[in-house]
Amino acid sequence: MLANYGYSDGSGNYFITIDTDKCNACGECVEACPANIFEMADEDPNDPMNAEPLPIVLPEKKNKLKYECATCKPSGDNRPTLPCVMVCEGCAITHSW
Amino acid sequence: MLEGKKPEFWRWTESNWINPDIGWEEARFITLGIDVGSVSSQAVIMTDGNMYAYGNMRTGADSPNSARNALKFALEKTTLNEDKISYCIGTGYGRVNVPMADRTVTEIACHARGANFFYGSKVRTVLDVGGQDIKAIRCDEKGKVTNFLMNDKCAAGTGRGMEVFADLLSVPIGEVGERSYLVEKEPPAVSSTCVVYAKSEATSLLRKGLSTNEVLAAYCSAMAERIYSLLKRIGIEPEFAITGGMAKNIGVVGRLTKKMGLEPLKTSWDTQLAGAAGAALFGFALCHKRNG
Structure with missing residues (x-):
């Protein structure tokens, strides 16, 4: 499942996509994120028949991703690889902006 | 008094x-x-x-x-x-x-x-326009979610926005859709989907002499545009179905259908x-x- 967390508003599109098929539920992203936007859920909130743990974006942070993620996204051409993307072995995390 | x-x-x-x-x-x-x-x-x-x-x-x-x-x-x-x-x-x-x-x-x-239950197992793309959010969902033949996006950051393009317009223009919400088609020429869409901005834009359109129906058409158009941009993000695959209260608004659904080139499925159930x-x-x- 492609879980898109975030929003689109007048200033742009801000979505973090977690591909749950690529995710191995290691929980590294939760540790790596300096803004603590991820959390391990005991089971997939969007699939009640699946009781496997997986990371989600915290509901209280998903509508301010533009600001939460700002520290990892300095302006300019040489943007470093994002910590959450870097630690993810299965390359399950992508950012839309 | x-x-x-x-x-x-x-x-x-x-x-x-x-x-x-x-x-x-x-x-x-x-x-x-x-x-x-x-x-x-x-x-x-x-x-x-x-x-x-x-x-x-x-x-x-x-x-x-x-x-x-x-x-x-x-x-x-x-x-x-x-x-x-x-x-x-x-x-x-x-x-x-x-x-x-x-x-x-x-x-x-x-x-x-x-x-999946209302429209059958052929549904692959579901759009839910609720009171305060829009959900675009892709699912498989069992109704299991494969891709989703939910925008609840603002009321742009949602039922709440339509309520505000119904009230502003004194049109019962159930008649908004039909009346938005009672125009000779489709007016350009309201440029902002933000409900507050759109409301002030609508007020100035009324002052410019546009009829109530034309303003409704302009807003329905803007909503269809907004919803379409969210749907595009998850990718549209037929068959397509709309749930939630907005599915009853032909003004938005009709304009969205035209943009997508894809007719939504029909159901006898209350969406x-x-x-x-x-x-x-x-x-x-x-x-x-x-x-x-």
């Missing part, structure tokens, strides 16, 4: 229903799905996965009470009482506040499941019930799993 009560143009009709062909007495599992949304609350009762009864009403200020009232409304025409219900699932914005729920499931999962129906179906599936 005496003043009559101002009519509330945003008000839509509440309804409840019972399936006359089914008796609950023979059912193995009676499951209940309660969807407490930002604007409306629904309770759907299913007997072994079949629609038995429902209640659809406005959400009050208090979520637990809205859930109780919706259930009471659904039970009104039946001889069933609450303790006969085997399993209850709460969904929607207010799902954590449904007092009788055995567990909660997100509205995304429930709408996909509900759309607002999809979430609660999905919840009741999950309840049934979980009962089955538990009892073998």
